[in-house]
Amino acid sequence: MAEEPKETKPGFLNPVAGFGVTFKAMFKKRLTEQYPEQKKTTAPRFHGRHQLNRHPDGLEKCVGCELCAWACPADAIYVEGADNTDEERYSPGERYGRVYQINYARCILCGLCIEACPTRALTMTNEF
Template identity: 85%
Template sequence: MSKVPLFLGPIKGFGVTFSTMFKKPNTELYPEVKTPTAERYHGRHQLNRHPDGLEKCIGCELCAWACPADAIYVEGATNTDEERYSPGERYGRVYQINYLRCIGCGLCIEACPTRALTMTNEYEMADDNRADLIYEKDRLLAPLEDNMLAPPHDMFPGTTDENYYRGDVTHAVPEQRTTPVDEGEESQ
């Protein structure tokens, strides 16, 4: 190898700088122009719902156990006949994801047995308050679509929890009566 004289070292470095001075800059106009993300981009988490509005999360805590960063906290509770939030016997009463710890690996998604937890394409989660980066269940739940009824409510008539988990319930809850049925109406 030929040795470069000591005084030519800085000149060689300036040569690299000089050669890049005339290249077209690669500037992104974010946030004015937002580039769409890839279809399978791992962004913010979302807790999904069944077509009638019941939550898919059964509070099993498998996502929390699978998380290598310990960013997920789940506290399950038992459904009752008066208050039913999911089709099974349990639901996730408390669900938190700490985005200060989350590394976006997706292992929680793989661990979920009911496909309750998925990741969206939303990536703008920056905040100036650390407490606001701990997402609670109300910020993680998918919004109610048309014809969905907010839980708690009963399962779709004539179904069991197995019908929900197999995907047999594909339609929303029928309109519920707001006035009690008169005995004269029942006989007609």
């Protein structure tokens, strides 16, 4: 059988013990991070924000195939593809991603969308 806990008597020592903990914490050195001015370095394989890449000539790498949206387990990516015309070319292929949205409230930063992209148009940066 388990022992019943002892009942403490209300008295002077209970609040004094609590103040003792607070008093000790008052003199500890604080560690404050100055975040916007001094950013922490991230690990090389850190999964941060997504980035859509372009070719060196300025055309988009995204062909609007929606494979990244299908691979996303959180359903956080919405891609709407459109066809290129001879007057307006946005990518070297026949299609491009006209609308590309990532809902970061749903994104779990798993990186499956990066692996699914056939043109390597989508990468993850070290920004958080």
